[in-house]
Amino acid sequence: MTNAFPSGLRTRIEAILARYPNRRAALLPVLHLVQRERGFIGPEDEAEAAVLCGLRPVEVREVLTFYTMFRREPAGRHLLRVCTNLSCSIRGSAGILDHLRRAFGLQPGRTTPDGRFTLVEVECLGACDKGPCLLAGDTLHENLTPAALDAILRELE
C-alpha cells in the first residue's frame, strides 16, 4: 500500500531535490516538509520518502528516530517546547512548567485530551538571555511569566 504524496507536496519535494547533488541529502528537508503537511511522519510517509530519496525505508527510520524534532505520531494542534536547560532553569523554567500544569493541565511528554496542546521539555533553544522561553510551533516566546503564558495559550486555538 502506498500513500503517495499529493502533487503539490511532490512538486515542492522535487524543488528540494534539485538543491543537492544526490537524493539522499534531501532527506531531512523532505521529512520536515512532510511533517509540516501531515503533522507527523508515519510508516507510509517513511516508505514514500524512501522512494523519493532513493533509500530503503529502514534508512529513513534510522534518520527519523535520531532527530528529536521528527514525530512518528500525531501531536496536539500546538506543540509547546519549553527549555529547561541550565540558564533557563536559573531564570525559573520550573515555575513555567508548574504554571502550565496547574493552569492548563499540561504535563511534559503528553498531549491534552482535546488534542489542543502537546508539551515537551527541550534542551537549550539559544535564547538564554531571555529565559524562560518556549517555542509554540515555530514562534519563540521569551521572558515568560505566568501572565504571559496565559496570553500566549489563549491565542492558540
Place this chain on the structure above:
Amino acid sequence: MVKVTIDGRVLETAEGTTILAAAEQAGISIPRFCHHPALTPEGSCRMCVVEIEGAAKLEPACATAVREGMKVATQTPQVAEARRNVLELLLADHPVDCPICDKAGECRLQDYYRDYGLFPSDLREPKTRREKLLKIGERLILDRERCVLCTRCVRFLRDVAKTGELGVFGRGGGSEIGFIEGAAVATPYAGNLVDLCPVGAITDAAFRFRTRSWFLEPKPSICPFCGRGCGIEVDVHPGFARHPETGGIFRVRPRPDATPAGPWICDVGRYAWIEIESRRARAIVWNKGGGGEAVLSAEKAFALLGAKIRALDETERTGRLALVVHSGLTNEEWDDVRMFRDGFHPRPLLRLADPPDDGGDGFLRTPERTPNRRGALAAGGADLRPLDLDELRARADLLFVFAGVRGEVTPWILHPEEWRSIRTKVLVSPVLTEADDLFDFVLPCASAFEKSGSYTNVEGRRREFGAARPVSEGIRTEGGILRSLLEAVRRGKRE
C-alpha cells in the same frame, strides 16, 4: 613499504595498512568488537585503542594507518585501563545470561573479560531492560539486552549482502538495532550474522539451547551444495561417553578462509545438513512387490544384486546395466565409477542427473547445485551423457540410481509409470526419499559429510576435504557401494 615498531618489534608492512592489521601480521592480537576484516572500519567500540608515541590520545588501531617510523604500544597501563573501561561499560548493561546464552565459550565479551578484565565493578544501577526475543529473520533471534551496538550486522547486510534490512534506531543510550515491520532479514546470507555478532545478541533459532560450544569439534570440510565449494567447518559433538546418541552434527559455519570474498556461506550451505540428518536412510530395503518389504543385511543384499548383475552379463541380453550418477561424487569416487564401468562388457550406460541449475544467488551460490560437476565431466568423459528417460526405458534392464547429495530424485517421481519396464531398479541415497517405494532395492549411503576426497569447483580449483563424521555401522560411501557390487559379482563368478 613502511617500517613500524609495535611493542618493540620492528615490522615492515605496506603503506596504508592499519595498525591492527600490521599487528596481526606480526602475531600481536589486539582486541576488538566492531572491527571485521571484511567490513569497513568503524572505530566505535574503542576496544582496539593503542598508544602511539607522540600522539596525545589513544587511537583506534583498526582505523589508524601506519606511518614510517611509527612506534605503537599495545600493552601499556593506559591501554590496559582503556580496555577495562570499555569492558566495564559494555558489561554494565549486559545481562548475566552466560548460563543460558548460546554464545558462551565463543563470546568476545567473555574472552576479553578473561584476558583483559577480571576486575570487580561497583556500578549497581538496575540494568536497562530491552526486548530479548525479537525474531529478526526466519532463523535469527535478536536479544537487544546483549547487543553491544558494534553494528557489524548492519554493515554486513548493507555492504556485503546488499539487502540492508537492519538499521540503528534511536540515539545515545536508547540506540537499538531494528528493522521495518514486514521487512525482516531475508537475505540468503542471513546466517552469517550469527557468526559475525561478537556476543550472543544475534543467535540461530535452530541452534538455540541445543548444546554448548565447547563440546563441539570443528571439522574442516567443503560445502557440497553448489559449485562454489566454500570452505566450511562442520561442528560435531562426539557424543558423551555414556550417551553416545548425543553425538552428531550441530552446526555448519564458514571457515575464516571460506571464500576469496570473505568468511561467508549462504544459508543453503549453512542449514541443509539439518534436513539431511533428519531423514537419513539407515537400512537396506528390498521392496519385493505386492506390498512386501524386507530389510537385508549388506552381505545378503550385495550377494543378491551381484547375482542379478551376473545374470544380465551371462545371458548377454540386449538389456544393459545402467548407472545414473550425480555431480556430488568426489573425484576419488569417480575412480570407482570408472572401475565399475570397465568391469563389464558391454560397458554399462553412464548417465548424469543433477538437480536443475537455478539462477544462483548473484553472490556465492552458483547456478549449479552440485559440488563437482567439473570433476564428473572430466572423469566421465565421452561415456557420461545427460539422463534420458526414454533411452533408459528402451535399453536399461538393471538400473542403479545414485540420488545425490540431498536425495534429489525428481525425475523418478515425475514419471514413475513410464519406467516400470526396467526390470530391476536400485536407489542409492543418503536420505529417505519420496521415490523409495518406486525402487526394488534401496541402499543407504554415506552423506557428503561422511566422505573424504576432493571436489573441483566452478573456478576449476581442486580442494581436498576430510570426513566430518565416520560413516555409521553398515553404511558405505557411493564409491564403496560400487566396489562392493563389483566384488560381489566377481566373487560369484569365481564360485
Place this chain on the structure above:
Amino acid sequence: MAERPLTSTFDPAGPRSLEAYVRGGGYAAARRALAEMTPAAVAGEVKAAELRGRGGAGFPAGVKWSFIPRTDPGPFYLCVNADEGEPGTFKDRHILAHDPHLLLEGIILCAYAVGVHTAYIYIRGEYEEPARRLEKAIAEAAGAGVLGASVLGSGFSLDVIVHRGAGAYICGEETALLESLEGFRGQPRLKPPFPAAVGLFGKPTVINNVETLAHLPAVIRNGASWFLGLGKPKDGGTRLVSVSGSVVRPGVYELPVGTPLRDVVFVHAGGLAPGRTLKAVIPGGMSSAVLGPGEIDVPMDSASLAAAGSMIGSAGVIVIDDAVSMKTVLDRISRFYAHESCGQCTPCRVGTSWIRRIVLRRGAGEGRAGDLDRIVRLAGAMKGRTLCPFGDAAAVPILALVTKFRAELEQ
C-alpha cells in the same frame, strides 16, 4: 564603531534589509575583494588577522582554509555552522536576527578565498524564524545580483542554500554536520580524513561558524593588523560573548578578545542581583570547565582560559549565584549529554547514560556512598577516549563540577 565592528551597525528593531545593509557600507568589502584581491590575498589577510573559529573549537580560520588541496578538481564546499546548540550560547541567533546580510557577505568572502561555489547554511531546526529570515535575505541578495551566477558583477558564482537540522546538538560537530547534511544520522566521522580533504559529499569542505564568517567583512575592510590589534597575539579581533544566568543584564556583548571574565560578569552584564553572591561561572558554554569565584580574573581568550584549566569554547558565559544549587547544575549537565550523545561509541553512549542514572537516583533521594567517585570514574572513561570531542564535552564539565563543588554535591 571600531570597538564593536560586528554589532554596532545592528538595528535593534530587527534585521537590516539589503538596502539598509548596503547603505551602511555593506557588501563593499566583498565587492572590493572580488574586484581587486586574489583569493590567496583574501585568505592571507584572514590568516594574518589570527581570526579563531568562534563556534567552540577555536581553530584559526585562515589555517583551516589553507588545508583545502588547491589542485583537487573539486567542487569545494562551504558549510556554515549555524547549529548553535551549546547551552548558554545565543550569539549566532543574535547575528541572524539583526544582520543576515553580514553573514552572507562573510560567506561570499570565504567562498571567494577558498574557491567555493555552493555554500550550505546548516541551521538548527529550532531556529525556524531565523532560517526564514535567512532565506528571505538570500532571495533579496540573489534578486539584486549579490548572489548567483555573477556575485556583484564579478563573474564569480555562488549559491547559498539553507538546510535545517532537526534537533541534535551533536550536529554542531563538523563531521556530524556533514553526515546530517548528507541525509544520515548525525554521527561524527573518524578523522583523518579531515573535511578539508574529504568533506561534504566526499569533496574538500570548509566548515565555519556563523560568527567567524560575520567578522570577515570588517577584516577585509580594515585589514589584518587592525583586527589583530583589537585582540591578543594569535587571537585577534572582538568576539560576541553570550552572558546568561544569574546576571542583571544578560545578553550578547561584543568585546575585544582578552576581556577579563570578571569584567564580562560585573561590568558588562551588570553583576548579580542585590544580596546575591557569586558561586561559579561557566566561561565557554556548558562544555567548558566551571570556574569558582576566585578563578574569574582570567582574560577571555583561547590561551588564557586553557591555561586556567577551562576553555573559551563558544564564549557562552553562564553565571551561577548562591541561589542556584550545584545539584541542579549537575542534573542539567548530565541530562543534556545523555540526551545528546549520538550513541556511536561505547564510552560516550554508556558513560553518559550511567552518569545520568546515578544523578537521577541521587536526585530521588537514594544516593549512596561513593556515587561521586563513580561519576568521576565514568567521566574519566570518556575523556580522551571517544570517537569525537563530545566525549570530552560530556566529561570535562562534570569532572570540574565534582572537583570544585564536591561538598555541596555530596550533601
